[in-house]
Amino acid sequence: MRQTKLFLFIFAAIGLVLAACSKDELKVKTSQVGVALTNPAGLTNPQITDIAVEFKEVNSGVESKFNLRSAAELSNLTLPEGSYNVNLEGTVTFGADNDRQTSKIRGYKQGIIISGGEVKLNIPLFLYNVASKFVFQEIFFTGTVTKEGKQYNGDKYFVIYNNSEDTLYADGLVISEAQFLTTTKRNYIPNIMGEAFTAGSIVMIPGTGKQYPILPGKGFTIANNAINHLEYNSNSFDLTSAEFELTLVGSINVDNPNVPDLINLNGNMTMHNRGFKTYVIARFPQNMTIDAYKAANYYEYKYLNSAGDTTKQNAYKIPNAWIMDAVNLSVETNYEWILTDPSLDMGWSYCGKVDSDKTRYGKAVRRKELLTNPDGRVVLKDNNNSTLDFDPEVTAKYLIKQ
């Protein structure tokens, strides 16, 4: 009897010790994080409220969200150790005491390492406003595939949407495809991404200024070739109803006489069909001619490649201030970076999960609907974050049987 009690006592002791040990091993290491915010330049007496900040751990995908009322509360957060991307949304009031303005602000930072007990970080903020503008509603860049499995690409298109409550004019609207690739990150010198977008091909909608009105809540299509593609590929569709057509000088320049042609400023807008590029909509300042634009916005850059050689190239740039909307595109397996300043677009969308994904043909990226007004006008979601604003891999609208 004494032996049994002894054994029970020992077992209990061991059990306690073991329980205590394992509890220690399971405890996750955290760090104290102090977040400071850098306000956008030029604001008098800014006050930041209604802050929603989200920390996403890159390796595990775990998200830690905090909703705070003021910037002061950001100075003492607790987070598990790891490597994070931070996303911040909030409201800012600024201006003179008798004339306070309110605006939305955004902040974004990538690749933050949290470890070692105490971390201090600084997130730069930028003003974000839902102004009157055109946005990309749908980008169809993959083209279609014939029943024999051959690529067909005359049927690519953009759909651009008037997301405001006023009638806007499409005359002079500029659409551009990026010069670089979202799948090849390079250290370009100079790196102008904070001020301007490096453009590859640039096209412009013609018009005197008031020739092409677009009503609020309505969109228009710019097709590569506005023809009935079913004559060439039974898996394609009819684009004769497109409002505009690209002039593919130097490529297959098919002209539908019933559809106005866009003007080419630079390059050949054939649209990268694996989706490794970024597209922007911009408007040049009033009265700026194409030649004046080119003269003022040419620049040369260089980079060091993997063989140790320096390459020098040239391109045109579009200042960020002129850009209305930007959409980054990439694929998961090859993504390396976005080609725009985060204030223009901090995310990216896709068709296809891998490079040359065979299932990508006939699919497009389409902007989500945010809400429908009582008068029936649909407002599309536009938070300058294509990861959240777009539905990836949707069937191209012309392929959907009505």
Add this chain to the structure above:
Amino acid sequence: MPTFTHAQQQASKAVLSGRIISMDNTSRPDSVLVFAKKDSVQYRAFSNAEGVFSFGAIPVGTYKLSITSMFFKTAPRTIHLHKDVLVEMPVQSNQRTLQEVFITASESKGMTSTSVIDRRAMQHLQPSSFTDLLELLPGGRAKDPVLTSMNQIRLRETGYDSRSYDISSLGTAFVVDGATINTSANLQNSENYFVTDPNASRFSVNKGVDMRSISTDQIEKVTIIRGIPSVEYGEVTSGVVNIERKSGASPFSARMKADGFSKLFYLGKGFNIGTKGWTLNTDIGYMKAKSDPRNDFNTYNRINTSVRLDRKWVANGRSNTWRNSLDYNTTIDNQRVDPDNGYAPVDKYTSNSNSFQVNTQFSTKAINHKAFWQGLDLGFNASYTKDKIDATKWIQAKSAEILINSMEPGEHDAKYVTPSYASHLLVDGQPFNAAFRINTTLGFDALAVRHEVKVGMESRYSKNFGKGQVYDLDFPTSTTISARPRAFDTIPGMFNQSFFIEDKISTYIGKSKLTTAIGVRGMALLGMDSKYTIANKIYIDPRINAKLALPKMDVGNKILKMEVGAGYGYATKMPTLDQLYPNFKYFDLVQANFYHNNPGMRKANAVTYIVNNTNYDLRPATNKKFEINVDFEIDHHRLSISYFKEKMNTGFRESSQYLALGYKQYLIDTTKLNGQAPVLSEHPYVDRKRYYTYSFDTNGSTLNKEGVEFQYTSKRFAGINTRFTLNGAYFISIYSNSMPYYGLIPSSVITNGDTYQYIGMYEGNNGQVRESFNTNLTIDSYLPNLGLTVSTSIQNIWFTAQKNERKNGVPVMFAGIDEQWLPYTEKYLTDPDLKFLTILYTESDFQRKTVPIDLQMNMKITKEFKKKASISMFVNRLFTYRPDYVRNGIKVLRSGYVTPYFGMELNFNF
């Protein structure tokens, strides 16, 4: 003693004597043991320094004569002895002393730097095709066989994979049993007919001989002249590869080789026919290779067959050789297109080549070295090849594309491309070559000098009788095709006539022997249209080689032999049929692509231009070669070093030419159509022009080769029976262009709504200097008792370097679409459009870039079984050392898993 008996006794004996004549002149037939056997009696005699032997008076009867020698062999022969007789016995050399066993190339003792590769070295190397033998040359290195691409030879250079320097392989002559392989009439080309040419890696026009089609199993010996060849050889700029095939009786030999991606089979035999010195050799070989062990879709098959009837005999104080051969060879390249890039069930490509060759060569040499008339060589050969490229590709129109198929210049309405169809291209080439050569040698003494004068001439004819590129014009193999069908048989034949004279002068300076070969070769293309500068003009190649053999010196108790030589000469190669008669260039500019929604109202119109880009001024390419060489030999150790410098600035390359082509940009007024397709003459248009560039053949390439080659071969050390061979080379190759070139402004630049509105003229100095330094150490052990040959080769490239000639990227002149040429001054560097004519370079483009050490170790083992069978195995890259290196702060990765290449083979002799 009865007189009768004495006379009888006297009549029953006769003197049997004779003379051994070495057919190859490799060494004197001194002290050769000759047997004469009758029934059970055997007589012996030894030959003297002149090869003369005598048995004295022996009983009459029928004898069987045979010889035993380490150096010579001959078939036994039967002699009927009833009176005094003098027998002439031609014999062949039999190099089988241990010191004579080489499994590497050996430097010949000729007038200029030459490598000799014999049968034994070839067998140990275990080659799949001729390309593999080049590993043995100084500067060579073991490389995995690549049998699904054309294999070009590159002697004495670092190598640069660019068409502009193909003159190096085009200018290397391949001579098989006296017949040169003539590639002038090879026109097999399907470029410009496809978006992606399926034949691209096998393309061999203007590149010389494709070495993968030459099997090594029939070869007895290869001699590669790297230096200045004798004027007897023509159509050469780089060097000469001389292939001698097996001739003479031999047992059945069979060979089977397998490695990771190929299999090879061979069977051959030589027969003695009759007793007059006739032999018959037959060979048949088959090889099947893939580009990659995992890829069954990209293959190469090769079949070689040969029948050779030779005769070697001695008559009237001359030794004669008459060789005749009939060959039939087939090669088949096969590729099924990658399903991701094509429509797999339909797309396919094959390239077949079936060739017949007939060759007869007669050679007679006086046995008496002092005779005035020394010999005569006479040869005729002809070859006919049926080449066929057969390619099918599924075509899908990418949009409403216009069908380009006009064979006439001018404006014309056009149809639209059929949306999807299977297109087919046939390239039918039938090159035919015939050659005749004759030369005679005279020998005489003048004062204290011996002269051997060789005079000869050679005629070559080439023509292609094929139908050329054939396809249905309405269903082209590419919707952006820039070429049209072209028949090869409309091209005139080429007749190349040459003559040469060479004097080989030998004299003694003190105890040293000085031999000088000085010669001149003249060549001309006859019967060409006088529009061509080259027509009927004689081009002269002078060449001189001198060799001083110093007297043997005593060093310790060994004899040191030393030879010094030098040579200088011109080597010229005529252009090929493709370079003299190129395919025209076709330009089609779309003037209207009016794609109305109503199909009945559509209109497509284009204007076609046809340009004859023949360069009537094209001249032959001439290489000026210089070399110095030194050779030391002591106690079977040998060191050869040569320094060479070669300069050629007339190499063939395609240079650019420009055109401004006009077209009408129609502005169709849709209100005037009345439901009909527009009649273009009723609509206004704007006259527009665009610049185009196209290529034409010129002599713009500069190829300068300089370097040092060396080879040290130790003696085969007794006891371990091992020989050490160290060879290597340092090459500097300069590749440069002397022609200006025209560059279009980038297509992204749009001026007045159109592209290609500006053109720049740039200096052509886009040269490159490449260097490489390599050494190969081969340790081979030959153990005849065990029947084992083992060799280890440590092959090391110490470094390779590359440096581009500095350019500033700024054009010298430019022109707008008005075709007014202006100098490109500084102010244009900031012009919004013209600045795009400047090509942007950075400092790193002109740095000397070096790649450091790359070492590999290879092993080969051959085991023989009683001379009847042998099994061999080889492993290349058993061990490698290729470290990573840093350039401009970036680490370039090279190390990592390198897969070895290995294979095995079986040989039978029965």
